[in-house]
Amino acid sequence: MKFILEGLTKCVPRIGALKEIEAHPGLSIETPMAMLYTRGGSIPHITHEVFKIISKEPQIIQIPMVSTYHYQEVMEEYDGNISEFVGLKDCLTCVSVQDPGDLTQPGHHAKDHIPLWTRSGKVLLNAEQYMNTVEAFKPDMYYFLSDGDTNAKSATKRISKSVENTVNFFKICLDRHRKSEVLKNSFVLSAIAGGYCTKARKKCINEVTKDDIVKGVLIDGLHNNGPEVEFIAFEEPKSIVEFIVNYLPEDKMRVVQGCWNPVVILKLVRMGIDVFDTSYCNLVTERSSALTFNFDNVSETQQYEINLRQNQFADDFKPIIENCACLACRKHTKAYIHHLVTVQELLGPLLLKIHNNYHFMKFFEKIREAIRNDTLKDLEDVVERQFMAHQRMLLNTKATN
Amino acid sequence: MSALKKLVNTTKMVTEKCPLVFNVLAECETTKARVGKMCLPHSDVDTPVFMPVGTQGTLKGLLPDQIDSLGLQIMLSNTYHLGTRPGPEILEKAGGLHNFMNWHGSLLTDSGGFQMVSLLKLAEINEEGVKFQSLNDQKSEVMLTPEHSIHIQNAIGADIIMQLDDVIKTTSPDKDRIEVSVHRTTRWLDRCIKAHKNPNTQNIFPIVQGTLYPDLRELSAKDHVRRDVRGFAIGGLSGGESKDDFWKMVHLSTGLLPKDKPRYLMGVGFAMDLVVCSALGVDMFDCVFPTRTARFGCALTMTGQLNLRQKNYKKDFRPIDENCTCSTCKTYTRAYLHGIVTVQTVACHLLSVHNVAFQMRLMKTIRDSITNGTFPEFVQKYFLNLFPEKDYPKWIVDALNAVNIKLL
Numbered sequence: 001m002k003f004i005l006e007g008l009t010k011c012v013p014r015i016g017a018l019k020e021i022e023a024h025p026g027l028s029i030e031t032p033m034a035m036l037y038t039r040g041g042s043i044p045h046i047t048h049e050v051f052k053i054i055s056k057e058p059q060i061i062q063i064p065m066v067s068t069y070h071y072q073e074v075m076e077e078y079d080g081n082i083s084e085f086v087g088l089k090d091c092l093t094c095v096s097v098q099d100p101g102d103l104t105q106p107g108h109h110a111k112d113h114i115p116l117w118t119r120s121g122k123v124l125l126n127a128e129q130y131m132n133t134v135e136a137f138k139p140d141m142y143y144f145l146s147d148g149d150t151n152a153k154s155a156t157k158r159i160s161k162s163v164e165n166t167v168n169f170f171k172i173c174l175d176r177h178r179k180s181e182v183l184k185n186s187f188v189l190s191a192i193a194g195g196y197c198t199k200a201r202k203k204c205i206n207e208v209t210k211d212d213i214v215k216g217v218l219i220d221g222l223h224n225n226g227p228e229v230e231f232i233a234f235e236e237p238k239s240i241v242e243f244i245v246n247y248l249p250e251d252k253m254r255v256v257q258g259c260w261n262p263v264v265i266l267k268l269v270r271m272g273i274d275v276f277d278t279s280y281c282n283l284v285t286e287r288s289s290a291l292t293f294n295f296d297n298v299s300e301t302q303q304y305e306i307n308l309r310q311n312q313f314a315d316d317f318k319p320i321i322e323n324c325a326c327l328a329c330r331k332h333t334k335a336y337i338h339h340l341v342t343v344q345e346l347l348g349p350l351l352l353k354i355h356n357n358y359h360f361m362k363f364f365e366k367i368r369e370a371i372r373n374d375t376l377k378d379l380e381d382v383v384e385r386q387f388m389a390h391q392r393m394l395l396n397t398k399a400t401n
Numbered sequence: 402m403s404a405l406k407k408l409v410n411t412t413k414m415v416t417e418k419c420p421l422v423f424n425v426l427a428e429c430e431t432t433k434a435r436v437g438k439m440c441l442p443h444s445d446v447d448t449p450v451f452m453p454v455g456t457q458g459t460l461k462g463l464l465p466d467q468i469d470s471l472g473l474q475i476m477l478s479n480t481y482h483l484g485t486r487p488g489p490e491i492l493e494k495a496g497g498l499h500n501f502m503n504w505h506g507s508l509l510t511d512s513g514g515f516q517m518v519s520l521l522k523l524a525e526i527n528e529e530g531v532k533f534q535s536l537n538d539q540k541s542e543v544m545l546t547p548e549h550s551i552h553i554q555n556a557i558g559a560d561i562i563m564q565l566d567d568v569i570k571t572t573s574p575d576k577d578r579i580e581v582s583v584h585r586t587t588r589w590l591d592r593c594i595k596a597h598k599n600p601n602t603q604n605i606f607p608i609v610q611g612t613l614y615p616d617l618r619e620l621s622a623k624d625h626v627r628r629d630v631r632g633f634a635i636g637g638l639s640g641g642e643s644k645d646d647f648w649k650m651v652h653l654s655t656g657l658l659p660k661d662k663p664r665y666l667m668g669v670g671f672a673m674d675l676v677v678c679s680a681l682g683v684d685m686f687d688c689v690f691p692t693r694t695a696r697f698g699c700a701l702t703m704t705g706q707l708n709l710r711q712k713n714y715k716k717d718f719r720p721i722d723e724n725c726t727c728s729t730c731k732t733y734t735r736a737y738l739h740g741i742v743t744v745q746t747v748a749c750h751l752l753s754v755h756n757v758a759f760q761m762r763l764m765k766t767i768r769d770s771i772t773n774g775t776f777p778e779f780v781q782k783y784f785l786n787l788f789p790e791k792d793y794p795k796w797i798v799d800a801l802n803a804v805n806i807k808l809l
Contacts, residue, residue: 040740042747045462049728049754053466074716074736087732119744314487315494331465331503335495339458339487346462346746 001140001187003031003215003253003274011245013270013371016253021092022185023140024058031253031274032367034360035062035094037101037282041071041086043357044282045350048087054327054354060092060141062277064099065125065133069118072133081138095134095142096218097191100257101279103226106149109161112168114147127172131180138182141216143255144173144208146191148220152236159195162221166193167207174211189216189255196222196240205247216253216275219244227283229258234267245272259283262293262363263387266380269367276364281356285349288341290320291359293386295366298378304390306334308352313338326358327351420560421604421631423448423663429776432804433655433682436771439632439663441507441560442602443499446474448663448684449767451670451760452509453692457482458502461692461753462746465504471727471754472761475507475560477687480553481516489556497558508559509687511667512550512593512608518568526567528585547592551605555598561665563634564593566608571640576614583617586610587624594628606665608636609654613646622657632663635683639668644796648677652803655682672701672763676783677800679767680776691760695752698742701759704786707735709752714739727758781809 005016016031036043038061043051063082071085078085083093097114098104108115113124130145147165150158170190177183190208194200209217222237223229245254255275256268265276284291288309294302306313306320319329320337328337328351340348370376420442427436437448453460456479460468468476478498487501495501498508517524517531524533530546547565554562566589567582569575590607597605607625611617625633635654638647651666658664663684669675670688678686691701698710700721707714707721720730721738729738729751741748770779780801784793785808793808801808 040745041737042741042745045746045750047728047747047750047754048732049467050464050750053464071737071740074740077716078718078734078736085734085737087737089732315491317495327464327466333495333501335487335491336458336501336503339491339501343457343482343486345457345459346749347459347464349746350462350464350750 001185001215003187003251005251010250011242011271013376014272014274015368015371016274018060018187018253021140023092027058029058029060029092030368032269032276032371033060033274033364034276034278035060036091036357037062037277037279038064038067038086039099039101040067041082041088043088043353045285045346045353046357050350050354051088054358058090058092060094061086061088062100063093063095063137063139065095065097065130066099066102066104066116066118068137069116069123069125069133070120072136075133075136083140092140093137094187095137095139096257097130097143097145098148098225098257099279100225100229100259100277101227101282103228104149104224106224109147109149112165114145114149114165127169128176130169131173131176135176135180135182139186141187141189142183143189143191143218145169146193146218146220148191148193149224150193150195150221151223152196154195156197159193159197159200159221162193162195163200163204166191166204166220170208174213177213187215188213189218189253190214191218191220192244193221196237198240198243201240201244202247205244209249209252214252216255217248218255218257219273220257222256223258225258227259230261230280230283232260232264234264238267241268241271241273261387263380263384266367266376266383269371270376270380278357278360281353281360284356285352288348288352290337290352291356292321293383295363295379295383298375298382301382301386301389304386308334308337308341308348310338320355321359324355324359326355328355328358419631420600420602421663423632423661425660427772429680429771430774431777432680432780432806434679434767434771434776434804435682435684436768437663437684439684441475441604443505443507443560444474446507447768449675449679449764450475450685451675451764452477452685452687453757453760454479454687454689455502456689457486458498460757461695462750463753463757465502467728467754468504468506471757473506473757475509476504477509477511478557478559479513479516480510480550480557480563481513481520483510483557484513484553489553492556492558497556499558507561508557509561510554510557510559510563512563512565513545513553514550514565514568515668517545528588530565547589548596551593551596551598555603558599559603561604561606561632562597564590564605564607566590566610566636569610569612569637571612571637571642573612576617579610579612579614579617583610583621583624586621590625590628594630604631606630606632606634608634608667609658610637612637613642613650615650615653618650618653619657622654626657626659630662632665632685633658634665634667636667638666644794645799648681648796648800648803651678651681651683652800670760672703672760673784673787673797675760675763676767676780677797679771680780680801680804680806691756692753695756696743696749698738698748698752699756700738700752701756703763703783709735709738709742711739721755722759725755725758725762727755729755729758777806780806785809
């Protein structure tokens with residue numbers, strides 16, 4: 001698998017593509033894009049049968065090790081790779097360490113290990129064990145193990161420790177990758193630790209990007225994952241991401257994980273980030289909401305998101321968005337989804353998830369189009385207006401309550 | 402060819418005046434089992450049929466497309482739940498439940514009476530109806546009358562609706578009270594028929610009551626048979642009575658009901674019961690079991706149940722059932738399902754699909770074997786598979802004996 005860019009640039013939005021994928025030779029996946037978020041190997045609420053109904057093209061699913069670690073022993077005996085095992089064999093897989101949708105509990109460090117908070121409790125994972133699991137999973141892509149336990153408030157000591165760990169992990173992972181037969185075609189991304197400290201980031205980049213095996217990088221350690229990430233303002237990571245992107249070799253694919261809101265995503269795209277994930281759609285779905293912000297016509301604003309629990313939708317027999325081509329909007333009404341979420345039936349979050357993922361994927365299509373047409377700023381303005389109006393509305397509701 | 406012609410005629414009749422036409426297409430020569438086609442306003446239904454329960458206007462998280470590809474022709478919804486939420490006003494505005502949930506197969510609704518008595522401890526029954534404490538915030542006392550039940554069922558718009566009946570605990574020994582319930586059920590039937598606003602598009606089924614007393618069952622059936630209705634339900638069973646009592650009452654009831662109308666045994670859906678009661682001449686079944694048990698990680702197979710939570714499935718790379726063609730068995734291993742059951746909602750969807758597919762497949766096998774004249778052999782083989790040691794439960798041996806099948 002190769003990552004090919006339309007032009008080599010520093011801190012500007014860019015169009016790229018993953019091509020020459022071993023399992024799908026004719027396929028080209030364009031960036032900027034979002035990997036499909038999974039938990040325990042499943043796209044939350046969406047079975048393979050439903051996935052085939054709603055998605056015609058292969059996509060990349062993100063497999064967080066924290067929610068799949070319990071399959072390691074099983075996968076060692078299974079005659080196939082992780083995408084087959086989880087029932088999504090048409091998808092490409094990318095193994096990540098932590099779950100972007102779930103808060104990663106900080107602390108609990110041990111020398112040469114990172115704590116992994118799995119279903120059955122804390123597992124201390126070292127680079128050898130991590131690579132054993134990756135080898136058992138045989139993914140199409142994976143990140144090297146990293147210590148990403150930093151955020152904007154981290155102390156210097158924690159930051160330098162995270163870099164030290166990540167660099168050590170890198171060496172072991174690289175060595176294991178070189179020796180591995182089953183991983184020889186896997187696309188490797190190294191992780192950059194270093195919190196919000198330019199010196200630490202620089203040190204880490206120097207160590208983990210020089211090898212040709214490394215085709216992409218994960219900018220790790222910006223946050224501790226989970227729902228809080230939605231409310232991180234762009235100003236917080238702006239200067240450190242800018243520094244990292246400027247310092248990185250241009251040809252590496254750049255990934256940022258987490259439930260970033262679409263406004264921050266657009267701004268990160270403008271700085272040259274290539275890959276995100278759909279954990280944000282999951283977050284929105286879990287609060288029974290549907291994304292409704294407009295990105296088609298940059299002069300028109302809509303309500304940013306609607307919460308289907310609200311009684312106003314009880315007799316609203318229109319789809320979430322008129323003209324939306326997703327299955328939920330083509331076949332079902334807001335009144336029905338309102339009913340499903342109020343009586344807590346499983347079909348409610350399923351329909352919302354179908355819509356939110358579709359909307360998010362269309363949003364990324366629009367991002368790529370806007371980069372090509374040089375209209376990214378207009379897109380950002382209209383999305384930001386809708387997002388900010390929604391945040392103001394939420395604050396007002398809170399204040400009046 | 403003649404059968405085909407007949408079908409075309411009947412379909413026409415359905416759209417005009419009569420919303421249910423039932424044709425018996427084949428009868429087993431040994432047992433009372435039969436294969437029929439029931440033509441309803443929304444679809445034809447092949448009987449004997451199992452109707453999965455979509456309580457609140459959705460079948461356990463399945464998309465209408467998935468329900469169609471499972472070959473479902475009819476499902477059940479609950480009047481009590483739908484009457485509470487979304488409520489009859491919303492359903493009327495939506496143009497009925499079919500439109501609301503965007504599924505265009507056939508639907509059947511219960512009367513809501515059973516839920517009153519089983520879910521609500523404070524239910525009190527008098528001649529007017531069932532009085533219960535509402536689950537809404539006001540905790541007000543609400544009365545469900547036969548008229549009210551039919552009003553909600555008219556708003557839902559199911560192809561088949563149920564009369565409100567006076568439900569007595571099946572194991573109650575109070576014969577006087579049961580006799581009252583039998584007569585009251587018939588009086589309520591007449592009130593339901595009178596209140597029914599859509600007789601041209603919805604069929605009302607009476608419910609044969611009488612719990613475990615043969616004379617009362619007979620009384621109830623005879624009263625109901627005299628009414629102008631197109632099918633009958635057998636109620637008051639599957640409520641904790643012994644299996645010996647259960648099968649005898651089913652056998653008795655199917656004997657009392659006319660052959661040319663469908664017979665619906667309420668609340669029955671375990672695989673063994675479906676096989677035995679099909680032999681006893683039942684045409685329709687419903688049960689929450691296949692979808693409810695899916696939630697707890699149980700998968701149904703021809704040889705029993707798998708509890709996928711058990712550790713022995715951890716490295717079992719086979720599908721749930723190698724002979725099953727459902728989308729779950731085509732894609733997923735027991736090992737993966739073991740890893741997600743009761744943790745990921747996807748597991749619940751996957752097992753619901755499989756368990757409904759299992760019920761559909763079992764019913765198709767029953768129908769095909771009746772049509773082919775091999776039903777008794779199928780029954781023998783089915784139970785031998787389940788009980789290879791031939792330690793058959795006594796009630797099964799007795800029930801099948803009553804319809805001339807001797808197990809191997």
